[in-house]
Amino acid sequence: MTNDVYWLLKLDLDLDNKDEFEALMAEMVAATLQETGARSYEWHMTGSAVHIYERYASSEDAMIHMQNFGASFAERFLALLTPVGLDVYGPAKDDLREALAPVGAVFHQQIGGFDR
Incomplete structure (x- = not known):
């Protein structure tokens, strides 16, 4: 088992906004690269x-990302993209569950397997 928390966020983009989307994505990737807990x-x-696949070393690291996202990107992101699904895996703590709940997060409990 792992302490990593990871998710697959599914979104829909209005293709009329593709240029804005690509610029925002580049900003977000550069910012997340600076987060030491982002795997x-x-x-x-x-x-x-x-689809955005995100993996963090812990629930705390995922929460740091969510705080950075909220402060710097959420408004522009949600103006361009419509969330259609979010599946979350790993031991997400209550604060992270609350932060992801508004987009309809479904939390999955690990019941077996391994991580290398």
């Missing part, structure tokens, strides 16, 4: 569907 931060796109 993976990958953006994927097919048509207007955007």
Whole structure:
């Protein structure tokens, strides 16, 4: 088992805003790269569907990311993208659960397996 907390956020993008989206994504990737607890931060796109895979070393590190996101990016992000799903894995603490709840996060409990 792992202490990592990770999720797959699914979003819909209005393709008329693709240039703004790409600029914002570049800013967000650069900012998240500075977070020492961020292990993976990958953006994927097919048509207007955007998926973001994020992995953090702990629930506390994920919460640091959420605080940075809220302070610097949330307003512009939510003006461009519509959340359609969020699946969260790992031992998310109550504060992180609260922070992710507004976008309909579904929390999954690990029941087996391993992490290398």
